[in-house]
Amino acid sequence: MSDTKHVDAVIVGAGFSGMYMLYRLRKLGMTSIIYEAGSEVGGTWFWNRYPGARCDVESMEYSYSFSPELEQEWEWTERYPSQPEILRYANHVADRFNLRPDIRFNTRVTSAVFDEEARRWQVETDGGDRVTARFCIMATGCLSAPNMPHFEGLDDYEHDWYHTAIWPHEGVDFTGKRVGIIGTGSSAIQSIPQIAKQASHLYVFQRTPNFSMPAHNHDLTDDVQRAMKERYQEHRRKARESAFGVPFEVTEISQKPALEVTAEERRQELERRWQTGGATIIASFADVLTDQEANDLVAEFVRDRIRQVVDDPETAELLCPDDHPIGTKRPCVDIEYFETYNRDNVSLIDVRSDPIRRITPHGLRTGEAEYELDAIVFATGFDAMTGALLRIDIQGKGGLTLKEKWEDVPRTYLGLAVSGFPNLFAITGPGSPSVLSNMMVSIEQHVEWVSDCMAYMKEHGFETIEPSAEAQDEWVEHVDVVGKSTLYPLANSWYMGANIPGKPRVFTPYIGGVGNYRKTCDEIAEKGYEGFELERERITAAS
Ligand code: FAD
Ligand code: NAP
Numbered sequence: 001m002s003d004t005k006h007v008d009a010v011i012v013g014a015g016f017s018g019m020y021m022l023y024r025l026r027k028l029g030m031t032s033i034i035y036e037a038g039s040e041v042g043g044t045w046f047w048n049r050y051p052g053a054r055c056d057v058e059s060m061e062y063s064y065s066f067s068p069e070l071e072q073e074w075e076w077t078e079r080y081p082s083q084p085e086i087l088r089y090a091n092h093v094a095d096r097f098n099l100r101p102d103i104r105f106n107t108r109v110t111s112a113v114f115d116e117e118a119r120r121w122q123v124e125t126d127g128g129d130r131v132t133a134r135f136c137i138m139a140t141g142c143l144s145a146p147n148m149p150h151f152e153g154l155d156d157y158e159h160d161w162y163h164t165a166i167w168p169h170e171g172v173d174f175t176g177k178r179v180g181i182i183g184t185g186s187s188a189i190q191s192i193p194q195i196a197k198q199a200s201h202l203y204v205f206q207r208t209p210n211f212s213m214p215a216h217n218h219d220l221t222d223d224v225q226r227a228m229k230e231r232y233q234e235h236r237r238k239a240r241e242s243a244f245g246v247p248f249e250v251t252e253i254s255q256k257p258a259l260e261v262t263a264e265e266r267r268q269e270l271e272r273r274w275q276t277g278g279a280t281i282i283a284s285f286a287d288v289l290t291d292q293e294a295n296d297l298v299a300e301f302v303r304d305r306i307r308q309v310v311d312d313p314e315t316a317e318l319l320c321p322d323d324h325p326i327g328t329k330r331p332c333v334d335i336e337y338f339e340t341y342n343r344d345n346v347s348l349i350d351v352r353s354d355p356i357r358r359i360t361p362h363g364l365r366t367g368e369a370e371y372e373l374d375a376i377v378f379a380t381g382f383d384a385m386t387g388a389l390l391r392i393d394i395q396g397k398g399g400l401t402l403k404e405k406w407e408d409v410p411r412t413y414l415g416l417a418v419s420g421f422p423n424l425f426a427i428t429g430p431g432s433p434s435v436l437s438n439m440m441v442s443i444e445q446h447v448e449w450v451s452d453c454m455a456y457m458k459e460h461g462f463e464t465i466e467p468s469a470e471a472q473d474e475w476v477e478h479v480d481v482v483g484k485s486t487l488y489p490l491a492n493s494w495y496m497g498a499n500i501p502g503k504p505r506v507f508t509p510y511i512g513g514v515g516n517y518r519k520t521c522d523e524i525a526e527k528g529y530e531g532f533e534l535e536r537e538r539i540t541a542a543s
Helices: 014-025 066-075 084-098 186-198 224-228 234-240 262-278 278-283 292-309 315-318 439-460 469-484 514-526
Strands: 005-012 032-035 109-115 120-125 130-138 158-165 178-182 202-204 212-216 332-334 344-352 358-361 363-366 368-371 373-380 393-395 423-428 464-468 533-535
Touching: 005 109, 005 120, 014 084, 014 202, 066 234, 066 533, 158 533, 178 186, 178 363, 178 533, 186 202, 186 332, 186 423, 212 278, 224 234, 234 368, 234 514, 262 278, 262 292, 315 344, 332 533, 393 439, 423 439, 439 464, 439 514, 464 469
Parallel strands: 005 032, 005 130, 109 393, 130 423, 158 373, 178 202, 178 373, 202 344, 212 332
Antiparallel strands: 109 120, 120 130, 358 363, 363 368, 464 533
């Protein structure tokens, strides 16, 4: 594949976004090719194989809805699916729809440059492939660029170290080892209980504690699956129209502000949701994410649960989040996370008060102590939302790079497209609900919107589409205003770019709600793609 070839569309990434995009474009009769850096499909679920990796959206909701046959025939085994099960599902989808012939695996896209004369994207890969395409679709994932902070001395560390997001396929046996894990985000919270079961001792290096809710995971019975399959269409519709892509239970109480119900009613509602499991507690009252006082009540309820579970009061206090409103960082869902701190072979080390100074050849040193470690796990997260896109040299009109364009803020229209970058689409891009939702719902909505847009262009003889600068500015402003009407900007979260030094500090996803957002996108399409500039095919243009 070293000669330049031409396709209608290049898709970057073979996770759930890229696979569905390929499926839709085939239906339109378009030629397309996916480039995927990994050796198989699945994206997130291909890479994140750390012990305990699991989805925290229920399996019957975290799945494609576009194929009724697939939806009816696939059998999930657990309420919350494990990484191996989701990966099996992704592979099944690739086989079922025969997607692999159009996917180039082990191939990373390094650059995408818009040729203004030819109105084509020129795409290059690390394998020397060169392809030109009318459309370039970035299905590169919001959480696919691992963040590895610089730690002095790591090069001289004499034992093995791992990042949760690039986990060895053969697995890791920690039996009898002294293991250190850095981080206490979702990945760490899932892996800590599992690693603790193997390691001779596990040291958890925590800088910031996080809120976590019990999953109450269980096997899915045939009856439960059958019942859901009978009402699938209705359930999926509710998910699409909901705020977070999951039809969280709406009760009389949950529609009220937290302070409008009595203390006893509040306690009962929170307790009920805690027993239900998952992140549903965030939806207990109407104003949890917008009112500090309401939020404090829910946060204190969760802190009390932590204090009840963890035996050692000092450890319990260290595990109680105190620097951000609950829900403003991605809520974690766990299986016996806090219980794990009651084990004799687990120690919580507070690296907020005593930061990590360096990695030593045999472990790790903080300001005040030294730890001998036979293995280190970095659960340090991702350069989220923009990372994977900006790691590609993307150049639009006039040679402007996306990096330059997004220097201050990731500017998009609807999180789907960028002014000055014609025919470039991002699936679940910054400025769309994406990471604030059940991502399967958001992925399907974006893929369908983009492929419908491409079909419209074909039908009406348009060659390029890009947002107008004005429409984009208005959208960026709207995303910002809606974000600021909530408590989200108060957290030092990756939603805010806060975990990456030098990254613009803005609330990047759109919190207007999945259902409302879908309506906006549909209305824009119905009005002939309002806010977009479309250019007709030129007689001279090669097709
Ligand atoms: P990804 O699955 O990230 O796939 C993107 C693909 O693009 C990757 O395979 C990557 O290798 C490839 N790629 C990127 N750049 C290039 C390049 N330059 N060249 C070639 N290939 C490239 N979401 C939920 O809704 N619920 C959950 O419970 C949930 N749990 C998660 C747990 C973990 C551990 C992580 C990391 C994420 C989780 N997510 C969850 C978010 C998850 O990323 C999405 O649900 C979904 O899998 C994203 O699919 P995607 O295809 O858009 O992106
Ligand atoms: P994360 O939430 O960003 O957590 C990273 C952790 O590493 C934080 O605790 C952070 O501490 C710590 N850290 C980073 N640099 C550090 C340093 N130099 N010294 C000490 N600590 C450091 O990343 P993640 O856990 O991989 O999760 C990312 C997202 O992926 C989640 O929010 C979620 O969307 C998704 N995910 C979901 C699930 C699930 O349950 N479904 C599981 C895994 C991931 P600070 O907070 O102090 O910066």
